Amino acid sequence: MGGGVGKTVSGLVAQSARANSIYTHAVVSLELPEKSEFIDIVRDAGCNLLVAPSKEELIRQIKAADIVQIEFWNHPAIVEFLCKFPLPAMRLIVWCHVSGLSYPAIPAGIMEVANRFIFTSRCSWEASEVESLPAEAKKTLDVISSGGGLEVLPLPKRTTERPLRAGYLGSLNFSKLHPDYVDYVAAVRAPDFCVRMIGDETNREVLEHQCRTLGRPGLLEFAGYKTDVAMELAGLDVLVYLLNPNHYGTAENALLEAMAMGVAPIVMDNAAERYIVEHGDTGIIVRTPDDVATAIDDYLSSRPNERIEMGRRAAAVVRERYRYERMERAFSGHYDDLLTQPKREFTFVDFFGATPADWFRVFHRDASIFQDDGSVRLPERLRRYSLLERTKGSVFHFLGHFPHDALLGAWAKALEDWEANDYHV
Known part of the structure; x- marks a missing residue:
């Protein structure tokens, strides 16, 4: 729970x-x-x-x-x-x-x-x-x-009298956050553009390194985990909610809460997000870094009245739909x-099968990843991050529950060895 x-x-x-x-x-x-x-x-x-x-x-x-x-x-x-x-x-x-x-x-x-x-x-x-x-x-x-x-959340009055304030709310683990998040937001041309990252600080060092490499050291501001989410969302105009295309989410509570408070969302063209955000009406759906730049520079920042109206429509829709x-x-x-x-x-x-290893592997569509001999064949980059979670149904999570299962132990060791020797973000 x-x-x-x-x-x-x-x-x-x-x-x-x-x-x-x-x-x-x-x-x-x-x-x-x-x-x-x-x-x-x-x-x-x-x-x-x-x-x-x-x-x-x-x-x-x-x-x-x-x-x-x-x-x-x-x-x-x-x-x-x-x-x-x-x-x-x-x-x-x-x-x-x-x-x-x-x-x-x-x-x-x-x-x-x-x-x-x-x-x-x-x-x-x-x-x-x-x-x-x-x-x-x-x-x-x-x-x-x-x-x-969502109807119990406050609906702050939005103003056009301040610079645009952007943020992200949620996990910074790359099985959820898009691993190329920095590349997407760095495409925004405004030199003082900054995204406030609200959530656990997993991968903070990696993200900061990516920002410095692109010559944008102030691109992300790390706020850490906050218990008063409503207060944080009240300070945002735009939620830059770019997720890994292979994420497991459905309702996306962080996205719904932001929309309910009148924050205009930018989301990737992923299936779960498409069923929440209507492009051009209650938010903006993007596919490329250039799309993000256009959304911020040419619309949400330069046309604040339209941004506020988009946020109002988003709030009205989700407050009625999700009750x-x-x-x-x-x-x-x-x-x-x-x-x-x-x-x-x-x-x-x-x-489901008879053993803990069976129970774990039944959730993997690609049966070739976790081999019967204990080896692991890694999938393409964007799909690898979920394998490295310590919870969320990963092999490490299952091994914690079933420490005597030899296959789970072998798969976990194979992933640990890869992390230690070959892992690059």
Whole structure:
């Protein structure tokens, strides 16, 4: 229950309580939650919250539940829960919090067997595993965005009386941030242009080195991680939100929050962003560094009134579209349908595999990357960064959960050796 998923689940159950829904929720967190704020929201909503329950307690909860909803992504604890021991019969709804477009892929098997499989973005319809599903399996798919709660954010008054202020909000890890971010923003011609980088300072030294190499040492200003995101966004006019084309995100909460506060976004022409930003209306979609320069120099900076109007349109759209009320009503409709179906048993090892190494590798569309002999064949540059994460379902993440799995250990060592000897950003 950390980060985006914690915010979403707590928002859903709190809205269910506010709406006096006929459905009550019990929330099970397989591990200790990263952030207590979401725990408090769940408990304040009157929900029973279980943290790291025993096998016996987990089975009792599943047997007692009319519907089991799994918040799904490539986390080792989730796959272990599904595969380690037989689970009682259930009515199963899966809410998937990754797009499936690149890594991690969404295993086709779980989409085919779940009573309902719900994406968090329409972009997931473009995943090859989804496109290849039988027609009958596609009938059980739906999209419910995980974005919500934006209407409570402040909407500051924007002014034309100051120079344009640009920023980025989110992770600086290159599996998320575009590895060539500096090249894109350095194309802006205004000599005093600067992007305020709000978030963890991973890769700060690398990014600063890139700026100095291009002769733009003041191009990025590193603000570090901030708890008061609204205050930071209130100080921005433009969000330069350029992500790795292979990123795993869907709802993109940082982007939604910025838009909800009237910040005009610039995003890459990536699938997830295209389903959030309408080019020329609620933001600008770019493909090249020259596109970024044109967006900043020739439009957003030189035409501030139009920039402010774009921000207003963005705020109006996302505040209406991404609401917990919509989310709760959509899920209640699925719950109604599922209650007409009998509970049934699921054998998840049939498509996830029997070992931790299998569970890890099932999320990789390219089976040639992690070899049976323990070697690793690296993909092209932009796809490599996700392999080097220490969490996010990486081999290091899985090895931390299953330290005695020999294949996971061999793959992790191969990546560590490559990092030590050959890795260049």
